[in-house]
Amino acid sequence: MDPLPRRLLIANRGEIAVRVARTAREMGIEPVGVFASSDAGAFHVGHMGRSVDLGPGGPTETYLSIPRLLAAAASSEASAIHPGYGFLSESADFARAVTDAGLLWIGPPSDAIQKMGDKLQARRRMRGAGVPVVPGSDGGAERPGEEDLIQRGAEIGFPLLVKASGGGGGKGMARVDRPEDLPQALEETRRVALAAFANGHVYLEKFFESPRHVEFQVFGDRYGSVVHLFERECSVQRRHQKVIEETPSVALDPRLREAMGRAAVEAARAVGYIGAGTVEFLLDERKNFYFLEMNTRLQVEHPITEETLGLDLVRAQIEIALGAPLPAPWRGGKLLPQGHAIEMRLYAEDSNEFLPRSGRILVWEEPAGPGVRVDAGVGAGTTVGVDYDPLLAKLVISAPDRASAIERAKRALSEWVVLGIETNAPLLAAVLASPDFRSGRYATDLIRRLPAREAQDPPDVAWIAAALVARNGAVAPSGDRPEPPRSWDPWDEASSWRPGA
Amino acid sequence: MDPLPRRLLIANRGEIAVRVARTAREMGIEPVGVFASSDAGAFHVGHMGRSVDLGPGGPTETYLSIPRLLAAAASSEASAIHPGYGFLSESADFARAVTDAGLLWIGPPSDAIQKMGDKLQARRRMRGAGVPVVPGSDGGAERPGEEDLIQRGAEIGFPLLVKASGGGGGKGMARVDRPEDLPQALEETRRVALAAFANGHVYLEKFFESPRHVEFQVFGDRYGSVVHLFERECSVQRRHQKVIEETPSVALDPRLREAMGRAAVEAARAVGYIGAGTVEFLLDERKNFYFLEMNTRLQVEHPITEETLGLDLVRAQIEIALGAPLPAPWRGGKLLPQGHAIEMRLYAEDSNEFLPRSGRILVWEEPAGPGVRVDAGVGAGTTVGVDYDPLLAKLVISAPDRASAIERAKRALSEWVVLGIETNAPLLAAVLASPDFRSGRYATDLIRRLPAREAQDPPDVAWIAAALVARNGAVAPSGDRPEPPRSWDPWDEASSWRPGA
């Protein structure tokens, strides 16, 4: 294995930047953060060894600017870069630029990213590798024209999905129920795709009413070994994006797990994969599985795999990037998951329409205790704006079995105090309480089928507490600016209190 | 198993009260807290389902008052009581009173507590059960007189320890180096013992220069089964009290582990033990082990056992008290520890003389992320007084192996931000960095042999930050009372900020 870098630049923000920094420290590597000037006080900056200012502008000019990131690595003398997820994590250009700059790229080879990044190409490769893919419009012609697509649509049948070749993760896709809506859907998807991914190619896919979404964690090393680290059940979604993940999946029996795992390894092999990746499958009611896409990076939900296997996947990413082979026990199939793990994503959004919220976090108390891990990207005082992902933190639960994991998850969720901004905690609680989730018999339509989250009347103590706080802050000493609520101002006492007095 | 109680009264405070409450919630039991009126705003009160005011007075009139605790259980309709550790957890009278009141006692039978509570009696029983005990003055006469003891002292040899029969956990003992000091030591120990334990009996024990302190977790059920859940290495001590514990112990090989485990089980059997208990052993340089004492309650350091075995020991306590048998895998010897766990105790005390500190916690940021568990009894704003144990929180680390556990512990410790009160964090860091601890070759004299913790010069950024805060708080608007430091007052912005503005 090559020597460890002295500093690792983390080209990201939020919880994943903090998460990667923790592993870096444990390896004796100084984590270097980056931030947009307008984002100077971001939470992650307070958790790095040091950070570099990427300058003015929005995400595009900063966290997404390859030149500025490379300059930041140079100025901080960081010799390696970890992209986290999102932002440039799946940019083949970035991977190439980092390597060309003589820096260590903590991720898969750029050509593997490219091959999987184009969904059409990827589907073709998978078919070639004998991995089942969702029936779609890309069986024949390289680039089918308008008429071909409309004809294929008729063959596939409705409802179906129009998908952008450059899309993924639920972005750049549209559901079409009737043939007559197809042309407009094609146009709109092309527009979005061009704007979002600079790639206007689209294709059609069979639409499954209520499939499961199950993914496999895979790892490859530069010596040709590829293994999987078991599955993650990701069917609890809203807006085609994951909210709760768990492992193991109740939908898999040993034989199916083995078959899907083998397919995942084949998929990774087909693109010469090195490092950490995730192969996503659709699983239909009849337990047929289809390749959906491969994410060529660390997943948001990677911690549930870490918890059940007792591993640090970020450490494994770094060691493999440094040339280490896959750990022997991984290759020997000696790895056995212990117990059950559940991840809940706390988003700054409402629990019914899932619309993002912004504001300032005034009180932030995290759950803790046995079997509870919180990976947070915010804290008390953090301002949540509109420019970045609304993910606030991840609550990761481990327990000996699924039933006790669910009880523990409910307990932990009930301990979480977040005041000042609306979160989706009520949605998370509703899922944990739903019979479908508890039975394990659920699919991607679980949340759609839940009753709406209704606002509850506050109990007496809540009204009393509100009155206490309202009144204490209501005495205005100077003009219209209310005085800081006395009982809430740590300085009120602090400044008058004297040690030894 | 009997039906679960609807409410569980937790006769304790601080981190253990919160810890027990968490398990209660996961079992669907409402945790009921108690507090002294003078301790009304204690951290644990904010983490219960509800709490009951024990009224005026110090610890003796409140947390140690059996009548008031029983009254609290009655008024809150709690049908079970968990004592935590310390306070009345090892009071046979309390255990009896709780049972007599028709409430469920989450702990061992009162007579088992009694038998182990009197250290002289316990030593005699252990000898009877064939468990090796530390050579001492209690071989012969029931209650040896002054002269007998002085003669025995000569036989045992100096240095030796004078111990109070009612003592334990490092309390009520004195080291004597020269024969001529023995009479005064006997007198002083008797005085302390009478005052502290209402039991003036003392005895002598061989003193070991640098033994290891290794304990075994045991569990018994009411059907006569007794098992051990492996060891905890507790040799990192100051003032005869534990600071860092880890499991497994590097000092034990499989054969020794098996022998000590069997002795621990025998010790518990000898007193008809039911529930969770801990058998403490001295381990000398030649790997001879001697029974030291049995703690008939949950230990502060129980979490490291939970982490390596993936268990919830509090849940097991409650289930066994309700009549459940020991889980089958425990009895079948199927239990195998996974990886390595380390607990670090954060105390409000200085790192050189270990003298307690009091004050107010102004900033409190806990470490988090993979393999990190924090059981805390305080938070931002908590006032730490002189009436209670100075334990602030426990940092529990788990990792695949000892080396990575130590690196993770260092990382987590470096993340911990506690401002406003002095803590022993520098001591904890010094232990983690010491060659003796890292090699695993250490004993109870580890901390004594460390170089003193020297105050370091603050780096530039610390001076700058101090100046920023000093100046922002220096503008005094009214008389001598400085204004709250602007940049630190969450209300300054909050009160002038308007949503949608």
Added chain:
Amino acid sequence: MGSVGRGFQLEARRVKLSAGERTLDVALEEGAASLGDRMVPFAPRQNGSTLVAVEHGGQVFPVRAVREGDRIFVWTAGRTFEFRIEPAAGRGPARIRSTGAESGLLSPMPGRIRRVLVAQGDTVTRGQVLLILEAMKMEHAIRSPRDGRLARLMYGEGDLVEAGVALAEIE
């Protein structure tokens, strides 16, 4: 009771609060609170200067509460509630809530105007997409609630808007 009085002055106090559709006059006196027409005994319990619990009918219940402007956030028993301080004399001016339900003309979320598809003066039809709002990687189409003429457009492309603000006026 060392904790009471610490921070809190418990002379009589009265405030009108609303939560969701409910509005209530709450008055606090030493040891008792009147909620609308009900009286309940209570006492605050503080951790240093932080309210951790409220005594209510002899038992003490955990609570967290914080005020920001005229909004108050309260956590208790695992649930969070938002209150508003209402002007003492009856309800104040109707406040715009950001549910996006009432009218497509209100911004349903904070975000940036990604595209403006119409111009002032245009005649628009019900359901027609007027603007595309983007926040946190998500696009949201703002449609006209009815047929009419676009009298005013309050924002242009790239503008930042809060939740619940008016985006356009239609005659």
Added chain:
Amino acid sequence: MGSVGRGFQLEARRVKLSAGERTLDVALEEGAASLGDRMVPFAPRQNGSTLVAVEHGGQVFPVRAVREGDRIFVWTAGRTFEFRIEPAAGRGPARIRSTGAESGLLSPMPGRIRRVLVAQGDTVTRGQVLLILEAMKMEHAIRSPRDGRLARLMYGEGDLVEAGVALAEIE
């Protein structure tokens, strides 16, 4: 740099700080700090109203800081430091530190006087136990630093004492 200026007013500021044995005049101006006789460029970085980092020589380093009375606590790079604000004109009156090292007559820790073993006026000898102080389950014997006469006893049994306060006077 939206974050600067938020909360912090960066007009020139000067303060005398001490940490352990070191005392330093620190002056902050927009973008630069003078530490004693050295000038270093700097800028605060805030999270909302919370200082999370300080830019120093082009790189940004995490920091937490808080003031209580004339004491300032700062965390950075995993270590914590305590500062004191010194009166601008030279050092102020010598402050009693609670290390317990200087004199057995100072309370080495906060606690309760458990027992008083001597009376005012008694002649005492060096090393003689005068008081027994108890805190957090721990007993601590306060011994006489020298031979002499016990001129004054400041506290009685059961009294609560802070760290660093004088417990007795010996002539």
